[in-house]
Amino acid sequence: xxxxxxxxxxxVERLLHWVNALGFFFLLVTGxxxxxxxxxxxxxxxxxxxxxxxxxxxxxxxxxxxVVLLGGRRLLATAREVExxxxxxxxxxxxxxxxxxxxxxxxxxxxxLTAAFTILFGVSGLLLWFGEQDTRFRFASTVILHDGLMYVxxxxxxxxxxxxxxxxxxxxxxxGMTLGDVRVEWAVKHHPKWQPEGVRVDWPRTRHHAPWKPxxxxxxxxxxx
Amino acid sequence: xxxxxVTGEHEPEPRRYGRRLFLATVVGGVSSLYWGKAAWDHxxxxxxxxxxxxxxxxxxxxxxxxxxxxxxxxxDPATWRLEVGGLVERPVSLTYQQLRAxxxxxxxxxxxxxxxxxxxxxxxxxxxxxDVLAAARPHASGHALRFVxxxxxxVDYLTLGQAxxxxxxxxxxxxxxxxxxxxxxxxxxxxxxxxxYKNVKWLQxxxxxxxxxxxxWEELGYDQNAWVGRSNGYGT
Numbered sequence: 001x002x003x004x005x006x007x008x009x010x011x012v013e014r015l016l017h018w019v020n021a022l023g024f025f026f027l028l029v030t031g032x033x034x035x036x037x038x039x040x041x042x043x044x045x046x047x048x049x050x051x052x053x054x055x056x057x058x059x060x061x062x063x064x065x066x067v068v069l070l071g072g073r074r075l076l077a078t079a080r081e082v083e084x085x086x087x088x089x090x091x092x093x094x095x096x097x098x099x100x101x102x103x104x105x106x107x108x109x110x111x112x113l114t115a116a117f118t119i120l121f122g123v124s125g126l127l128l129w130f131g132e133q134d135t136r137f138r139f140a141s142t143v144i145l146h147d148g149l150m151y152v153x154x155x156x157x158x159x160x161x162x163x164x165x166x167x168x169x170x171x172x173x174x175x176g177m178t179l180g181d182v183r184v185e186w187a188v189k190h191h192p193k194w195q196p197e198g199v200r201v202d203w204p205r206t207r208h209h210a211p212w213k214p215x216x217x218x219x220x221x222x223x224x225x
Numbered sequence: 226x227x228x229x230x231v232t233g234e235h236e237p238e239p240r241r242y243g244r245r246l247f248l249a250t251v252v253g254g255v256s257s258l259y260w261g262k263a264a265w266d267h268x269x270x271x272x273x274x275x276x277x278x279x280x281x282x283x284x285x286x287x288x289x290x291x292x293x294x295x296x297x298x299x300x301d302p303a304t305w306r307l308e309v310g311g312l313v314e315r316p317v318s319l320t321y322q323q324l325r326a327x328x329x330x331x332x333x334x335x336x337x338x339x340x341x342x343x344x345x346x347x348x349x350x351x352x353x354x355x356d357v358l359a360a361a362r363p364h365a366s367g368h369a370l371r372f373v374x375x376x377x378x379x380v381d382y383l384t385l386g387q388a389x390x391x392x393x394x395x396x397x398x399x400x401x402x403x404x405x406x407x408x409x410x411x412x413x414x415x416x417x418x419x420x421x422y423k424n425v426k427w428l429q430x431x432x433x434x435x436x437x438x439x440x441x442w443e444e445l446g447y448d449q450n451a452w453v454g455r456s457n458g459y460g461t
Contacts, residue, residue, distance in 0.1 A: 034289070035289060037286070037288050037289070037290045037405075037407045037408075038407075040289075040290035040292070040297075040407055041290065041297060041405075041406055041407040044292060044295070044296055044297035045295045045296075046290070046291065046292040046293070047292075047293065047294070047295065048295065082243055083241050083242070083243030083244045083247070084239035084240065084241055084242075084243065085239060085240055085241075085242040085243060086239035086240075089239075108243055109243075109246065112243045112246050112247045112250075113246070113250060115247060116246075116247050116250035116251045116254070117250070117254075119251055119254075120250070120251060120254035120255070123254075123255060124254075124258075127258070128340070131340070132340075132445075133445070133446060134446070135446075135457055135458030136458070138339075138340075138457065138458050138459075139258040139259070139341070140262045140341040140459065141257055141258050141259065141260070141261030141262040141263075141265075141341060142258060142340070142341060143340050143341040143342050144257070144261045144262055144265055144341060144342070145254060145257050145258060145261055148257075148261075149254070
């Protein structure tokens with residue numbers, strides 16, 4: 001660990017993120033070729049693209065499931081972290097300033113919706129595929145669900161990419177998802193309630209004029225500095 | 226600042242709102258298989274400004290382009306012909322100009338795909354099938370038509386009765402412009418009463434035949450008579 005840095009995302013968390021991201025982008029591209037008439041005309045090999053899209057989707061769900069199994073208890077702990085909203089989270093969501101943990105409330109909602117949408121993409125995609133062969137799997141609304149998920153996911157993705165790549169205050173977070181660690185001062189400023197366990201980090205007393213004081217996991221640690 | 230300083234001592238136990246959000250999203254999404262289309266039609270139908278506002282945002286115009294082969298047929302006015310043959314007295318071969326010279330009809334009708342999407346109020350222009358058949362003089366033994374696409378091996382069939390419904394046409398214009406390649410240029414069959422797979426694109430040949438047979442999608446299990454809302458597992 002580099003001095004002045006703190007581990008934010010474990011290898012299995014990052015693996016899950018990037019498997020999901022890679023699969024999503026491939027499915028988005030092949031899906032748009034199937035969906036947009038101008039791209040359909042340009043590529044025109046619909047059968048091939050449809051096969052690629054379907055099997056990539058199946059592979060995506062399979063690899064995601066494998067990573068979740070691989071992650072086991074560690075990912076379960078992450079899920080527990082993500083699903084819990086305390087009163088600061090609720091205040092934060094109402095647009096107030098409130099200290100946040102390792103995940104802020106917006107990140108939690110993004111993660112939860114992404115997980116739910118993955119399942120819905122899978123269900124509606126399988127129904128589209130098998131519905132083409134058997135009327136028992138055919139619902140008039142399957143295609144609306146699949147397309148609607150695409151639109152909402154695209155909106156979430158645009159916001160996510162803006163915050164991760166462009167917005168100056170938050171784009172440092174990208175380092176946490178690539179290399180795994182982030183600057184301590186950045187973590188203290190953006191995620192003051194986060195208390196990394198088993199990591200020897202000297203949380204500095206607030207050097208920023210934040211409206212709250214970061215909670216310190218261990219009084220001794222701060223004194224040592 | 227209105228948020229109190231954090232003490233961490235009087236915090237109530239964090240609530241598992243995330244689990245509820247996750248389950249509600251999944252249950253809502255799966256249940257939308259039953260109400261999604263009705264809700265969407267209701268929103269876009271009752272609140273037409275919604276549909277108008279969405280139209281320029283949704284880049285497809287509501288259409289999805291389905292093809293079955295590796296290559297989308299391209300229309301060449303120099304070589305393209307619409308052949309009319311089979312059980313006829315005098316086989317006919319129409320150039321694009323000759324087809325355009327036949328009596329022109331226009332109509333506004335809805336287009337429904339069997340997979341659930343629809344495009345309302347499509348403005349078609351073209352010719353009635355009877356006007357195309359008239360010159361070829363079909364035999365009395367012919368009771369059906371085979372529509373052959375340039376996209377091999379796409380074919381489909383209609384009975385003569387179905388083909389003479391009041392709004393069945395061979396369309397060469399859509400929404401005021403010549404039919405675009407992805408919509409079946411230069412001419413496609415339009416039968417609004419039936420799902421899209423009967424509306425054969427990229428027509429190159431119409432044969433008068435004794436009876437209907439299985440077309441491309443019927444071979445794969447779709448209904449021969451693809452009445453909108455009354456076939457392929459819908460409304461039955």
